Structures are given as structure tokens and as C-alpha cells.
Amino acid sequence: MSGDRQPRPQDFKVQSRAALADPALRASFRSAMDFLVDKRAAQFPDIGAYERLRSLGTRIREHALAKLPELLERLEQNLTALGVQVHWAETPSDANRIFLDIAARHGAQAMVKGKSMVSEEIELNREMAAHGIDCVETDMGEYILQLDGDRPSHIIMPAIHKTKADVSRIFAEKIPGSAHTEDVDELIAIGRRALRERFRDAPIGVTGANFLVAETGSLVLVENEGNGRLCTSVPEVHVAITGIEKVIERLEHLPPLYTLLTRSATGQAVTTYLNIVTGPRRAGEKDGPREVHLILLDNGRTQAWRDQRFRATLQCIRCGACMNHCPVYTRVGGLSYGTTYPGPIGAIVSPHLLGLDATRDLPTASSLCGACGEVCPVGIPIPELLMRLRGAARRRPAPERKPLRDEGAARSRAETLVWTAWALLYSRARLYRWFSWWATRLRRLTPAWQGGWTRGRVPLRPAPRSLRELLAQRRR
Amino acid sequence: MTPDTESMRARAAILARLRAAPPVAAPASPDVAAGLAADxxxxxxxxxxxxAACARGWRAEVIETTPTRWPAVLRDLAVARGLRSVLAGRDTELAARLPEALGARLRWYDEPLAAFKPRLFDAIDAGITTVRGGVVETGSLVLWPDVREPRTLSLVPPLHIAVLCASTLHPTLYRMMVRERWADGLPTNALLVTGPSKTADIQRxxxxxxxxxKQLVIVLVRDDRDGTGVPA
Structure with missing residues (x-):
């Protein structure tokens, strides 16, 4: 699914059928997800300790969200005092304009970027390229995808759908002077060399942020490769972009969230780097950016926040455990969803970002087995949120509440009619008896084609006699 | 509209939306100590x-030594690895004994990064840094780069040699940040470093x-033992 055609959430069903028919893709997702599931499980051997840690993480996120407006203002105040420029963006285009403005002020033609899902959400690379600015991905997985014109299929392991043979071909084609090899150590060495000069020369470094600490005005980045550190240390300007929900109140709230994140994401007790950035270069320091910017993006997050039924969506710390454990994601892969955030978390986040019209199928891509909610390290009741979104997509918004974007977009007349008739029958005993008497007598007239049901099953047909009639007969 | 007024407009709109929602009582402040495993x-x-076991598990090399012998350990390391240029910061607790340990191999990080970049990226084999403390639970190092030891000293050279004093170990990151009251004042950059940089982005x-x-060597100075002649 690489190259020319970008997947869209509207085409989820078509895309997932295509993915299901690709045995190589299925095998690579299956083995990768099994691997991550096992590694995570090994990190939480003591269920009691895990539950305590998880309930702490949940409380920290709930607490921060409950105080969100206050914490955002406190964060802004502390950042401003440190000399960080804080920008606010309601939409992706707002955010891209801010990037362009910063680049223009520095005459920058290039940026190096650490892994950031929010930058994918605003399609930063494409927008910068349209204005002649080369925004280079530096996370190895993201770099491979960028070279190939592809997009991430997993939020933690973006290039999980690529094999080393793919990478070998991509590098040989796109990196001048690189030898053809399928040795993974050599491939990484090639990527490292190619990106070194970009780090050295780029005037602007771009990153996301895993957490924002309100009390200290700190940006926190979690990573293994060191590219995030390079982006925040070498260029003269550092621009971080993240969603408004990432703020936590206190620095001491960081260690539990950090350990929940790394263990849930990749099954590591700790990553190579935990990078806490507090303000631009200070007097006498020899490196570090002279200018630090933080862009706070809304893009639908306030919609999830203002409705208490959906607020828990924003507790997410982007570990990806829900997708690793999802039987649907494991089979259809990340690209099928056609959204920045795939899998169960994507299905509950994307409707707020893109509206329920484009994303109406995503909340239905779940068997409601509950695995996602069970492994979520910050206690998001994902299955419940999926159910609420299914309802919101199909029902007229309640008049007393502000509607979600495109609420009721998937409402169909036939479906509404069926449910109205059902409600009528099942709430009136005599009507129900009359109906079931006829239905059992005329059972042979039931249509053989029954929509989605008969696509994989035999048609439903009423029994010759209803249970009520059989019982009445026996009593006689 | 200028970018700044545009941002102010977005700020007002976002905060107004957040403020318009019916208020919910904030839950009590989370009790972090109670939720974490016993130290x-x-x-x-x-x-x-x-x-040491934990750090080695993350592929760091750990060499234990004493407060008097560490320069010799450093010299042996430089010789064994064929290091030609080793970078360090001036005026640190290590600085006084580095010339004796490294001789002509020693380079000082004296210039701002912009001027030093070409050599830093291409002509330095290793960077030596002090360490603020170690975290026993995860085998991690805590670094606070500063005026003397810039961030790139432990980042750009292919080998990072970290000199850690055993007296600065803490059971967990949480204990360390609470005991040292980090929240009262953080440096521009605080780091937790665990092993050399790594990736599993190609086929895991x-x-x-x-x-x-590419490599991390921890020179672990046992300044916590009695009888070494050095105060713990």
C-alpha cells in the first residue's frame, strides 16, 4: 500500500479487505504483535503491583485533565518565564502556518524532525515541502517510510510492515553511494551516516512531546535512538508540537507515567533516553537551541474534553498497547484505518479529529472483546467509548448537549425503521403475540437474502412454533 | 492577521471552549509514593x-574502580580502544586528573557548538562526562549537562564514557527527583541515560x-567504601 494512493478512513472496509488478503502483511503483523504482547507481559509479572501502578497512572491523567485549562495556563506562564515561545493552534493549518512563520524568520530550508504523531496529524512534511522546506524524519522507521513515500502503520513501530529486504531496496535506491545489503546492522549504519549531516546542518529541530510538566515548564521526550536528543540539542531553533492534553501537573507525576509508557509500548523497563527540556540555552552554555517554541494543538481535542462521556479519550499516553492486543488491528494492520492513529485508540480519537462522517466505520472495527481496555495503562474504557461513538454516529444528537462533529452522520432510514418497529413489537404484548403467530406460520416466506447476515451465514428463519405456544401446548 | 494575533485568537478560543464545559470536581492529587513498588x-x-547488572543488561560496559585508580582505568581504556581524541569539559571534578590519564588524546570542549560542530561530528572518538547520579532500579545514569559539560558531549561522539560515583546511587528515579527537589529548579536539559542508543525499527x-x-562505558568509582582514604 505504498506510494501514490493515501489510505482514507472512509475506505476502511475496502482497505481492510485488501490487507486481509495479503498473507505476507498478515504474517508480519501477527508476529510483531505477538512479540510485543509477550514483551509487555514479561514487564508486569506481578498483577497486584501492575494494578496499583495503573490506577496511579489513571489518577494522574484524570487529575490533569480535570484541571486542564488551569494547567495549560500555568504551563504557558512557566514556559514564557523561561523564554520559550508558546503558540496555540486550533487546526492543522494554524499549526503549519506557525511552522512556516518560524522557518521564514530564520530563512530555513530544512528541518530535522524526531518522531511525532502530532506532526503526522497536521501533515507537516507535506505542508513544508509545498513551501520548499525539506522536513526530514530522523527516527529510523519514519525515515525509511519517508524515503519510500509511505506512512506509519503503528504509532510505536512505524515501519512494522516493511521487511529488511524492503529497507535494503529503499536505501539502495534513495541514498546515494549506499551498498546493497540485508544486514540490519549495516542498514542502520547507512541510515545513521545519511542523517548525521542533516543533524549537523539543520537550522531547526522539530519534535513532539510525550509529556508537558506544568509546574516546571518542561517538555519531556521518551526515545531510544538519540535522534530526539539531537533535534533538541544541535539546531539553533527547537520547535515542539503536541496536543493540549499532554500536560501533567507535577514533575513527580512523570516517573510512574514514564514506566507505564515504556513497559506497555515496547516491553522495556526503561528507554535509552528520557529527555527533559526546560527552556532555551542559558547564559554561558555552549549548545542547545537559542530559541524554543511550543505549539499546542487542539484539532478536535476540546470536543472530546467538553463531553464528560468522551473525556477519558484524552488520558492516552500513546503507548500502542491497545493496538498490539487488538484482534482486528492484528489482522487488518495499521494502514487500513487511513488515519494518523490506527487501532482501538485511533477509533476513539479520530472521530473527534476528523468528524464522525469520515470515521463512522472505525468504532465498528472491534469485536468488543475488551483486550484494549484491559491493557490500557491509564485505564481508558476503550470498549465503552467505542459503543458510545457507535451510538453517536447513528443517533440524532440529544438536544440538551452540544453535538459531536457529524453526530448522527451514519443514521440510515432503513435501520431507524427496523428499530422503531422492533421497539413497537417488543413493548406491546398483544401485538407481539399476533406478530409471532403470523411469523411462525409464514416462516417459509422469510427472504433468503438478509443483508450482511447471509454474506457468511445461512438465513435466519422463525421456528415452526414460538416458545410461548409450545409451553401452552405442554400445559394443556 | 499577524501570526501572534492569530495564536492569541486560537488561545482564547481553545480556553473558552474548555471553560464552557460544565465544571467537574478535580480528584484529589495522586499519591505517587503509594502507587510505586517498594524501593x-x-x-x-x-x-x-x-x-551494574542492570546497566550491563542494557549493553553498557561497567568497570568498577576506586577513587584513586580511575585515571589509570581511563588510560587503559583509551589505549585498548585505540582512541585518538577524547573530549571532556573543563572545571569538573574530573578535569584535574584527565591530562594525566589521557595525555595528548585529551580535547577540551571550549567553544560554542556552532564553531566546534565540524570537529565534534567528525574528529572526536569519545566524550567523557561526570554523572549526577545513578538509578539502581533500571541501571540508568542521570546527566545534567551544563556550562562545563554541554549536552552534545554525551551525545555526538560514538563512545560515551561516564564516570559515576557509587555514593550518588538512588533506588529509583522518583526517589532521586524528590530527594534532590528537582521541581524547585531544573537545568535546561536533564537526562536519564540507559545503555547506548538503539533501534529495533527494521523487523524488530x-x-x-x-x-x-554506539557504546556506553560506565566507570563506576567506589567512593562509598570505607578504608579507601577518601570520604564517602
Whole structure:
């Protein structure tokens, strides 16, 4: 699914059928997800300790969200005092304009970027390229995808759908002077060399942020490769972009969230780097950016926040455990969803970002087995949120509440009619008896084609006699 | 509209939307200490052994030495690895004894990065740094780069040599940040470093030396023992 055609959430069903028919893709997702599931499980051997840690993480996120407006203002105040420029963006285009403005002020033609899902959400690379600015991905997985014109299929392991043979071909084609090899150590060495000069020369470094600490005005980045550190240390300007929900109140709230994140994401007790950035270069320091910017993006997050039924969506710390454990994601892969955030978390986040019209199928891509909610390290009741979104997509918004974007977009007349008739029958005993008497007598007239049901099953047909009639007969 | 007024407009709109929602009582402030697992020890031979085992598990090399012998350890390391240029910061606790340990190999990080970049990226084999403390639970190093030891000293050279004093070990990151009251004042950059840089982005195969150092050597100075002649 690489190259020319970008997947869209509207085409989820078509895309997932295509993915299901690709045995190589299925095998690579299956083995990768099994691997991550096992590694995570090994990190939480003591269920009691895990539950305590998880309930702490949940409380920290709930607490921060409950105080969100206050914490955002406190964060802004502390950042401003440190000399960080804080920008606010309601939409992706707002955010891209801010990037362009910063680049223009520095005459920058290039940026190096650490892994950031929010930058994918605003399609930063494409927008910068349209204005002649080369925004280079530096996370190895993201770099491979960028070279190939592809997009991430997993939020933690973006290039999980690529094999080393793919990478070998991509590098040989796109990196001048690189030898053809399928040795993974050599491939990484090639990527490292190619990106070194970009780090050295780029005037602007771009990153996301895993957490924002309100009390200290700190940006926190979690990573293994060191590219995030390079982006925040070498260029003269550092621009971080993240969603408004990432703020936590206190620095001491960081260690539990950090350990929940790394263990849930990749099954590591700790990553190579935990990078806490507090303000631009200070007097006498020899490196570090002279200018630090933080862009706070809304893009639908306030919609999830203002409705208490959906607020828990924003507790997410982007570990990806829900997708690793999802039987649907494991089979259809990340690209099928056609959204920045795939899998169960994507299905509950994307409707707020893109509206329920484009994303109406995503909340239905779940068997409601509950695995996602069970492994979520910050206690998001994902299955419940999926159910609420299914309802919101199909029902007229309640008049007393502000509607979600495109609420009721998937409402169909036939479906509404069926449910109205059902409600009528099942709430009136005599009507129900009359109906079931006829239905059992005329059972042979039931249509053989029954929509989605008969696509994989035999048609439903009423029994010759209803249970009520059989019982009445026996009593006689 | 100028970018700044545009941002102010977005700010007002976002905060107004957040404020318009019916208020919910904030839950009580979370009790972090109660939710974390009980701490192990942060000092003593067992803690040092735990730290070293854990750090080695992350592919760091750990060399234990004494407060008097560490320069010799450093010299042996430089010779064994054929290091030609080793970078360090002036005026640190290590600085006075580095010339004796490294001789002509020693380079000082004296210039601002912009001027020093070409040599830093291409002509330095290793960077030596002090360490603020170690975390026993995860085998991690805490670095606070500063005026003397810039961030890139532990980041750009392919080998990072970290000199850690055993007396600065803490059981967990949480204990360390609370005991040292980090929230009262953080440096521009505070780091937790665990092993050399790595990636598993190609078919989940683990490779060391992604973008940061390819190797991490921890020189673990046992300044916590009695009878060494050096105060613990």
C-alpha cells in the first residue's frame, strides 16, 4: 500500500479487505504483535503491583485533565518565564502556518524532525515541502517510510510492515553511494551516516512531546535512538508540537507515567533516553537551541474534553498497547484505518479529529472483546467509548448537549425503521403475540437474502412454533 | 492577521471552549509514593551490584574502580580502544586528573557548538562526562549537562564514557527527583541515560548505535567504601 494512493478512513472496509488478503502483511503483523504482547507481559509479572501502578497512572491523567485549562495556563506562564515561545493552534493549518512563520524568520530550508504523531496529524512534511522546506524524519522507521513515500502503520513501530529486504531496496535506491545489503546492522549504519549531516546542518529541530510538566515548564521526550536528543540539542531553533492534553501537573507525576509508557509500548523497563527540556540555552552554555517554541494543538481535542462521556479519550499516553492486543488491528494492520492513529485508540480519537462522517466505520472495527481496555495503562474504557461513538454516529444528537462533529452522520432510514418497529413489537404484548403467530406460520416466506447476515451465514428463519405456544401446548 | 494575533485568537478560543464545559470536581492529587513498588536499596554493595547488572543488561560496559585508580582505568581504556581524541569539559571534578590519564588524546570542549560542530561530528572518538547520579532500579545514569559539560558531549561522539560515583546511587528515579527537589529548579536539559542508543525499527531486530553513542562505558568509582582514604 505504498506510494501514490493515501489510505482514507472512509475506505476502511475496502482497505481492510485488501490487507486481509495479503498473507505476507498478515504474517508480519501477527508476529510483531505477538512479540510485543509477550514483551509487555514479561514487564508486569506481578498483577497486584501492575494494578496499583495503573490506577496511579489513571489518577494522574484524570487529575490533569480535570484541571486542564488551569494547567495549560500555568504551563504557558512557566514556559514564557523561561523564554520559550508558546503558540496555540486550533487546526492543522494554524499549526503549519506557525511552522512556516518560524522557518521564514530564520530563512530555513530544512528541518530535522524526531518522531511525532502530532506532526503526522497536521501533515507537516507535506505542508513544508509545498513551501520548499525539506522536513526530514530522523527516527529510523519514519525515515525509511519517508524515503519510500509511505506512512506509519503503528504509532510505536512505524515501519512494522516493511521487511529488511524492503529497507535494503529503499536505501539502495534513495541514498546515494549506499551498498546493497540485508544486514540490519549495516542498514542502520547507512541510515545513521545519511542523517548525521542533516543533524549537523539543520537550522531547526522539530519534535513532539510525550509529556508537558506544568509546574516546571518542561517538555519531556521518551526515545531510544538519540535522534530526539539531537533535534533538541544541535539546531539553533527547537520547535515542539503536541496536543493540549499532554500536560501533567507535577514533575513527580512523570516517573510512574514514564514506566507505564515504556513497559506497555515496547516491553522495556526503561528507554535509552528520557529527555527533559526546560527552556532555551542559558547564559554561558555552549549548545542547545537559542530559541524554543511550543505549539499546542487542539484539532478536535476540546470536543472530546467538553463531553464528560468522551473525556477519558484524552488520558492516552500513546503507548500502542491497545493496538498490539487488538484482534482486528492484528489482522487488518495499521494502514487500513487511513488515519494518523490506527487501532482501538485511533477509533476513539479520530472521530473527534476528523468528524464522525469520515470515521463512522472505525468504532465498528472491534469485536468488543475488551483486550484494549484491559491493557490500557491509564485505564481508558476503550470498549465503552467505542459503543458510545457507535451510538453517536447513528443517533440524532440529544438536544440538551452540544453535538459531536457529524453526530448522527451514519443514521440510515432503513435501520431507524427496523428499530422503531422492533421497539413497537417488543413493548406491546398483544401485538407481539399476533406478530409471532403470523411469523411462525409464514416462516417459509422469510427472504433468503438478509443483508450482511447471509454474506457468511445461512438465513435466519422463525421456528415452526414460538416458545410461548409450545409451553401452552405442554400445559394443556 | 499577524501570526501572534492569530495564536492569541486560537488561545482564547481553545480556553473558552474548555471553560464552557460544565465544571467537574478535580480528584484529589495522586499519591505517587503509594502507587510505586517498594524501593530497593540505594547504597551498599548489593545496590552497586544490582546497578551494574542492570546497566550491563542494557549493553553498557561497567568497570568498577576506586577513587584513586580511575585515571589509570581511563588510560587503559583509551589505549585498548585505540582512541585518538577524547573530549571532556573543563572545571569538573574530573578535569584535574584527565591530562594525566589521557595525555595528548585529551580535547577540551571550549567553544560554542556552532564553531566546534565540524570537529565534534567528525574528529572526536569519545566524550567523557561526570554523572549526577545513578538509578539502581533500571541501571540508568542521570546527566545534567551544563556550562562545563554541554549536552552534545554525551551525545555526538560514538563512545560515551561516564564516570559515576557509587555514593550518588538512588533506588529509583522518583526517589532521586524528590530527594534532590528537582521541581524547585531544573537545568535546561536533564537526562536519564540507559545503555547506548538503539533501534529495533527494521523487523524488530535490535541494533545498537542508532543516532546517539554506539557504546556506553560506565566507570563506576567506589567512593562509598570505607578504608579507601577518601570520604564517602
Amino acid at each position: 530497593g536499596a540505594g547504597s551498599g554493595d548489593a545496590a552497586v551490584a544490582d546497578f 531486530l535490535l541494533v545498537y548505535g542508532a543516532h546517539g553513542p
